[in-house]
Amino acid sequence: MGWNLIRLYAVAVYIFMFAPVAVVLLLAFNSSQFGGFPIEGFSLQWFEKLYENEAIVRAFKTSFVLGIGTAILATTIGILASLALVRYRFPGKAWITTFLISPVLVPETVLAVGLLLFLRWLSMPRSFALLLIGHTIIALPFVVLVVQARLVGIRKDYEEAALSLGANPLQTFFQITLPLLMPAVFAGALFAFTISFDNITATIFWRPAGSETVPTQIFGMLRNSVSPEINALGFVMIVITVGVPLMAGGLARYFTRKKR
Amino acid sequence: MAQVELVGIRKAFGPVVAVEDANITFEEGSFTTLLGPSGCGKTTLLRMIAGLESPTTGDILVGGRRVNDIPIHKRNLGLVFQNYALFPHKTIGENIAFGLKYRGVPKEDARKKVTEALNIVRLPGVEERFPTQLSGGQQQRIALARAIVIEPDVLLLDEPLSALDANLREEMRVELKAIQNRIGVTSIFVTHDQSEALAMSDRIVVMSAGRVEQIGTPELVYNRPASEFVTTFLGNANILSGTVKALNDGIAELEVPALGSLYAMLEASERQQVKSGAPVKLSIKAEKLALEDQRTAEEHDTVLTAQVRDVDYQGQVARYFLQAGNQALQAINQIDERPHTVGADVSVRIRARDCVILPA
Ligand SMILES: Nc1ncnc2c1ncn2[C@@H]1O[C@H](COP(=O)(O)OP(=O)(O)OP(=O)(O)O)[C@@H](O)[C@H]1O
Numbered sequence A: 001m002g003w004n005l006i007r008l009y010a011v012a013v014y015i016f017m018f019a020p021v022a023v024v025l026l027l028a029f030n031s032s033q034f035g036g037f038p039i040e041g042f043s044l045q046w047f048e049k050l051y052e053n054e055a056i057v058r059a060f061k062t063s064f065v066l067g068i069g070t071a072i073l074a075t076t077i078g079i080l081a082s083l084a085l086v087r088y089r090f091p092g093k094a095w096i097t098t099f100l101i102s103p104v105l106v107p108e109t110v111l112a113v114g115l116l117l118f119l120r121w122l123s124m125p126r127s128f129a130l131l132l133i134g135h136t137i138i139a140l141p142f143v144v145l146v147v148q149a150r151l152v153g154i155r156k157d158y159e160e161a162a163l164s165l166g167a168n169p170l171q172t173f174f175q176i177t178l179p180l181l182m183p184a185v186f187a188g189a190l191f192a193f194t195i196s197f198d199n200i201t202a203t204i205f206w207r208p209a210g211s212e213t214v215p216t217q218i219f220g221m222l223r224n225s226v227s228p229e230i231n232a233l234g235f236v237m238i239v240i241t242v243g244v245p246l247m248a249g250g251l252a253r254y255f256t257r258k259k260r
Numbered sequence B: 001m002a003q004v005e006l007v008g009i010r011k012a013f014g015p016v017v018a019v020e021d022a023n024i025t026f027e028e029g030s031f032t033t034l035l036g037p038s039g040c041g042k043t044t045l046l047r048m049i050a051g052l053e054s055p056t057t058g059d060i061l062v063g064g065r066r067v068n069d070i071p072i073h074k075r076n077l078g079l080v081f082q083n084y085a086l087f088p089h090k091t092i093g094e095n096i097a098f099g100l101k102y103r104g105v106p107k108e109d110a111r112k113k114v115t116e117a118l119n120i121v122r123l124p125g126v127e128e129r130f131p132t133q134l135s136g137g138q139q140q141r142i143a144l145a146r147a148i149v150i151e152p153d154v155l156l157l158d159e160p161l162s163a164l165d166a167n168l169r170e171e172m173r174v175e176l177k178a179i180q181n182r183i184g185v186t187s188i189f190v191t192h193d194q195s196e197a198l199a200m201s202d203r204i205v206v207m208s209a210g211r212v213e214q215i216g217t218p219e220l221v222y223n224r225p226a227s228e229f230v231t232t233f234l235g236n237a238n239i240l241s242g243t244v245k246a247l248n249d250g251i252a253e254l255e256v257p258a259l260g261s262l263y264a265m266l267e268a269s270e271r272q273q274v275k276s277g278a279p280v281k282l283s284i285k286a287e288k289l290a291l292e293d294q295r296t297a298e299e300h301d302t303v304l305t306a307q308v309r310d311v312d313y314q315g316q317v318a319r320y321f322l323q324a325g326n327q328a329l330q331a332i333n334q335i336d337e338r339p340h341t342v343g344a345d346v347s348v349r350i351r352a353r354d355c356v357i358l359p360a
C-alpha cells in the first residue's frame, strides 16, 4: 500500500516535469494555425517556416558559434585551472577555488549587471566578445568541477613515470594527463556548450544590440504571440540540448570499446 | 650505471622532518635496500634521488655529478612504482617504448629493444595488449621492462612487490634479483619487508623515523645490529640490560641482573667502544638460544635454566616464551618430534659470539 502510494507520487512528479515538454514536442507537428490544442493534423510546415525565417536561422548560427566558443574557452581555462588546483600547492589556493566556483552561487542577474557595470567603467560597448566571455564565466565552474573530480582520480604516478622516462612536463601533459583526462574534458565541453546554448537571463543583459541567440529570439517572439513556429523551435532546441550529449556519450562509449 | 651519493640530506615538509642527516653511498652496480617501518622516510629519500622532491639541505651526487638542480626528466633514472603506473591508454609496446621516444631512438631500433626487454622479463609477445589485460605480476614485469629499456644510470624501486600476493612475491623477488645481476644496474630498492631486504640486497640501509640506523650487508645488520631498533626490526631479539664486569681478549664478561654472568664476543672494531664497568644493552637473536643442549659446547657459553611459559607452534620451528628468574626470554628452535610443553623446565645455552653489545 505504502509503496503503491510512493509509486503513484513518483509518476505524478514525472508527469509534472515532462508534460510541458511533451506538449511542446507534440504541438510542433500540429497543422493548426494556433499554437495550442486541439491537434488538427500532422504537418511539418512549422519547421519549414522556421527554416525560412532568417532571424531564427541567424539566431541559431549565433547560438552555435557562441556555444562552441564557450565550450573551447571554458574547457581550456578549466583544464589549466584544475591542473593548478589539484597538482600544485600555492598560497591562496582555497580562495581561488572559491572564486572560480562563485559564478554558480551568485545570482545570474547580479553577475550580468556586474559585468556590464565593469564594461561601462572600461567604457567599452557590448559586443559578441563580451557575450562569449560572460558565457565562459558562467560555464567555467561546471567544467572545473568535472575536470577536477577526474584529475583527483588520476594518480600522480603516471605523470611521474612519464617524467622519469624523459618526457618533459609539457610532453607529459599531452601524452599522459590529457588523454587520461579526456572523458572529463569531453563532458565539460558538452556541459559548457549546453549551458551557453540554453542561457537566457545573462544573455539578455549582455547581447549586443540587434543580436539574438535562440533563447532570446524565442523570448522576443513570445512577446507578440504564441505562434506554432515557437513550438517547432522548442522542438529543435530540445533535440539539440538532449541529443548532443546523448550522441557524444554514445560515441565515447563506442570508441572506448573499439580500443579494447 | 653510476654510483649514487647522498651527502647530509635532510628533508622537512613544514614541521614534519621526513629525512634527517642521511649520508649514504650506493656503490656502482650494487643492489641496496632502504628498509624501515612505515613512515620512516624511505619513499621520501627515493623521491629525492629521483628528483621528485628536492632536499631541504644536502647534496645528491650521481656518478660524481651534483644533480640537485637537474629536473627528473633529465636524470636518466628508471623508476618502478608499487602500483606499476603503466599508462592505461597505451599498449604494452607503447609503454615500454615511451622512454626511447625521448632519447631519439629510431622506430626500428626501439621495436627491437622492446622485444629484448620483454624477453628479459620473460613476457614475450604482449606488445599489442593493454595493461588491464595483464595480471598484477605481469604488469609489474612490464613496469620493470619499461624502466630498464632506457638503460638508466640508476634503477629506483618503491615497494615494487608489495601489491603482489605472497607466492608471486617470492617468485618475483628471485627474478628481479636475477635481472638486476644480469644487467648490473645500480639499484635502490625500498621495502618494509625484512625478508625481502635480507634475501635481495648487497647492502641494507636500515632507517627509523627519518634517520639511518645502520648500513651494511644483510649478515652484518642481522648479526651485528648497531642499535636496539635494528635488532628488534630484523628477526626476533632478546634485549638484556647489564654491566661490563671484565674485558679480556675480545671477550666481555657481563653481569645481567636476572641471569648472572654472560659473555659477549667483541669484533675487532667494537673493542674500543666497550668500557669496563659501563652499563650496556645486549642483543641476542631468539634463534641463537639453544634449548636442551642441542648444540655442542663452546668456550664462554652460558647455560641457564628457564621455564616454558608459552609456545607459538609454527610447523618447522616453535617460538618459546621463557622465564628465567624475572627475565623474560624468547627462543626459536627447530622442533624435534614435539615442541617443549608449557611449564617444562629447559636448559638454555647461549654462545658468546651471539651476544651483541649495542652501542650506547
Ligand atoms: N608530501 C608530503 N607532505 C607532508 N608530509 C609528507 C609528504 N610526504 C611524506 N611526508 C611525511 O614524511 C614522512 C615519511 O614519509 P615516507 O612516505 O617517506 O615514508 P615511507 O617510509 O615511505 O613509508 P611507507 O612504508 O608507509 O611508504 C611521513 O611522516 C610522512 O607523513
Ligand SMILES: [Mg+2]
Pocket (backbone or CB within 6 Å): B042, B043, B044, B158
Ligand atoms: Mg613509501
